[in-house]
Amino acid sequence: MSEAINRKVDHSHMQVSDQVAIDIRNMNKWYGTFHVLRDIDLTVHQGERIVIAGPSGSGKSTLIRCINRLEEHQAGHIVVDGVELTSDIKNIDKVRSDVGMVFQHFNLFPHLTVLENCTLAPIWVRKVPKRQAEETAMQFLEKVKIPDQALKYPGQLSGGQQQRVAIARSLCMQPKIMLFDEPTSALDPEMIKEVLDTMIELAEEGMTMICVTHEMGFAQAVANRVIFMDQGQIVEQNTPSEFFNNPKSDRTKLFLSQILGH
Amino acid sequence: MSDTHAQTVPFVRDTMLPAAQPPDNQAGAVRWLRENLFAGPVNSVLTIAGILIIFFLVTHFWDWFAHSVWNASSLSECREIISATWGPDARGACFAVIRERWNQLTFGFYPSELYWRPTMTFGLQMIALAPVLFATALVIRRTVLVITAVVTLAAMIALGSPMIWLVFAAIAFAGGIYASERNVRWLVPVALIYPLAGIWFLWGGSLWTPIFILVGPALGWVAWRILGKRLPGVGMFAAILVTILFWMILAGDAANDAQNLIPMSIESVRSDRFGGFLLSVTIGVAGIALSLPIGIVLALARQSDMFLIKSLSVMFIEFIRGVPLITLLFVASLLLNYFLPPGTTFDIILRVIIMVTIFAAAYMAEVIRGGLAALPRGQYEAADALGLDYWKAQRLIVLPQALKISIPGIVSTFIGMFKDTVLVTFVGLYDPLKSMPDAIRANIEWKGIYWEPFIFVGAIFFIICFAMSRYSMYLERRLQRDHK
Numbered sequence: 066m067s068e069a070i071n072r073k074v075d076h077s078h079m080q081v082s083d084q085v086a087i088d089i090r091n092m093n094k095w096y097g098t099f100h101v102l103r104d105i106d107l108t109v110h111q112g113e114r115i116v117i118a119g120p121s122g123s124g125k126s127t128l129i130r131c132i133n134r135l136e137e138h139q140a141g142h143i144v145v146d147g148v149e150l151t152s153d154i155k156n157i158d159k160v161r162s163d164v165g166m167v168f169q170h171f172n173l174f175p176h177l178t179v180l181e182n183c184t185l186a187p188i189w190v191r192k193v194p195k196r197q198a199e200e201t202a203m204q205f206l207e208k209v210k211i212p213d214q215a216l217k218y219p220g221q222l223s224g225g226q227q228q229r230v231a232i233a234r235s236l237c238m239q240p241k242i243m244l245f246d247e248p249t250s251a252l253d254p255e256m257i258k259e260v261l262d263t264m265i266e267l268a269e270e271g272m273t274m275i276c277v278t279h280e281m282g283f284a285q286a287v288a289n290r291v292i293f294m295d296q297g298q299i300v301e302q303n304t305p306s307e308f309f310n311n312p313k314s315d316r317t318k319l320f321l322s323q324i325l326g327h
Numbered sequence: 328m329s330d331t332h333a334q335t336v337p338f339v340r341d342t343m344l345p346a347a348q349p350p351d352n353q354a355g356a357v358r359w360l361r362e363n364l365f366a367g368p369v370n371s372v373l374t375i376a377g378i379l380i381i382f383f384l385v386t387h388f389w390d391w392f393a394h395s396v397w398n399a400s401s402l403s404e405c406r407e408i409i410s411a412t413w414g415p416d417a418r419g420a421c422f423a424v425i426r427e428r429w430n431q432l433t434f435g436f437y438p439s440e441l442y443w444r445p446t447m448t449f450g451l452q453m454i455a456l457a458p459v460l461f462a463t464a465l466v467i468r469r470t471v472l473v474i475t476a477v478v479t480l481a482a483m484i485a486l487g488s489p490m491i492w493l494v495f496a497a498i499a500f501a502g503g504i505y506a507s508e509r510n511v512r513w514l515v516p517v518a519l520i521y522p523l524a525g526i527w528f529l530w531g532g533s534l535w536t537p538i539f540i541l542v543g544p545a546l547g548w549v550a551w552r553i554l555g556k557r558l559p560g561v562g563m564f565a566a567i568l569v570t571i572l573f574w575m576i577l578a579g580d581a582a583n584d585a586q587n588l589i590p591m592s593i594e595s596v597r598s599d600r601f602g603g604f605l606l607s608v609t610i611g612v613a614g615i616a617l618s619l620p621i622g623i624v625l626a627l628a629r630q631s632d633m634f635l636i637k638s639l640s641v642m643f644i645e646f647i648r649g650v651p652l653i654t655l656l657f658v659a660s661l662l663l664n665y666f667l668p669p670g671t672t673f674d675i676i677l678r679v680i681i682m683v684t685i686f687a688a689a690y691m692a693e694v695i696r697g698g699l700a701a702l703p704r705g706q707y708e709a710a711d712a713l714g715l716d717y718w719k720a721q722r723l724i725v726l727p728q729a730l731k732i733s734i735p736g737i738v739s740t741f742i743g744m745f746k747d748t749v750l751v752t753f754v755g756l757y758d759p760l761k762s763m764p765d766a767i768r769a770n771i772e773w774k775g776i777y778w779e780p781f782i783f784v785g786a787i788f789f790i791i792c793f794a795m796s797r798y799s800m801y802l803e804r805r806l807q808r809d810h811k
Contacts, residue, residue: 135708154716162714172709175808176727185723186713218808238713 074286078271082111086273092141101127103297114268116284117277119294125277129244133164162190165235169247171227173219179230180215183237205233209263225256229263245276293317394419401772424776425783428767435602435757443488445605447496448528450479454503455521458514468507476500532595535582543573598676602757611745617684622691647689655682660754687744698733731806738799742792759784
């Protein structure tokens, strides 16, 4: 199951601080009359690497999309880095510019070059001068190992490369928190590894990360907490070793047996 | 893999095969003919039928074109020349009418000593269009501008332009080409101001009028600078209010006073003297330039989450699309006068431009809405997730892609609108297709000449519309960002 992770992960900089990065209290969300998220309570500290797992339709993507308000919650509180998410657009924009997000389908801007994808938000949201934004972007593109593709368009890159550009694009905003919404689910097996490697490097530098993923090898190697969701609620959360070796709820056991069975 | 065949048992290729030429009948002209003209019995029959139809059409009309007369002063003279040259029963076209009356078909009743003015207007227009149409293609821009400059200046000389305006146009072209070579963005302000300059060149009158029209938005901008920093909504509203109030209350008198103080004017030409292609192109260019931005705003409004804005936009679009253009033109020419205060003179061409514009804008809005709908949801989400606000997301992410998708539809709307400009014949304007040839036929010398003006006008329309269509294909190719 962990064939994608074949290197030693350096834990020396992964330190969880006392500072709260995200605080979710009694959060509920409905799609029409369908209760997708029920009484979610979750506190994430700075430096935590959290993996959210669960069957499809369990609300895990919806949960992390609530954290930067791509989805609206109808009850409860979400406080991100000290800013409460309400309908106040100023707060929403503030949170969004501090929280990076990586999508399943990359969502790069196809009409802009890789470099322009990376510099767009810094220039227009952070008001960074163009030259400086380009330098920063090149640094991050080097970090995800595709500086030589900077002037190509996303459509000319492979899926794995596109996803790494998407990660670089988020990092260019110097986010405090990174959200990953099934970042490897749309990729060929060969490309999953290159994206996971990038994510591991990010974790090694101490980034606060919440990942919705089915890569259990990644969860074991990197996460400090695994959360299991089912039917819109958090069913179990624990350290990876406890979660995988000693699951408590029957639902978790069933899920793990299905996902690790083959 | 239990029942593996003998020939699939372990095999290792030790030499890679080189690429080979395709068989002869699978390449070149033979293949093209086989695939495109004679792919099967039905295809072959259709090909032969098509060739026969073309053959009959060409042989039927060939004599008429071959016997055409380009030099005569009346239709009867044409007929005499044809029967003298080709025999008493010969038929032939009398294109002499085009040669005799090209100026009317082109300029309508515009004073002939001022023909150079529309020529200069539409020539210089290319400088204003360069940063819009050919923003990223230096070589094409250079070619287009140089050719336009040479043709325009030559035409102005031929039409007897005064020296001072010839010098002015030459300097403008030189400046435009220089800016286009150095940095085409310098021409963007020209693109914004040129519509006013163009109106002044065409209609003439006091130079102070366009200047004071420009002062309005300038004051509005000042109001926005003062208020907009803290209260963007109020600032925007104040800017629009200041601009409109200035235009309504002060601009006219101020322009008159300035004119009395320092006279600066060129001979003015009334709207009823516009006609022919001058009229069509004027209405068409104005309609194209105005209907795109209005269409974008309407499309965005229709996609808006705000109920009132959305409903207003839907009502406007559905109403305008549900009414024939001619109805709107009649409203422009007849009804509008009833609603306006007595004594207001509201130029007929301006009224027609407004109606044609809102008609095209309603269609444009639907075309662009299609482009907006074709964008994957993820693009909006990615823009949101990066912290871009609504307007920045629209401007930087959504519209560039949506407009690119909509290019064929947008250009179709432009082409349709340009052709519809001939409908102004119904409100008494001299369009090139109906009213202008009627006026020519009203003359005893050309009574009864029908086909030749139609063919000429059709050919000109075809050239302009075909150019637009080719441009849209060029643009699509240029904006293509992936391998297809």
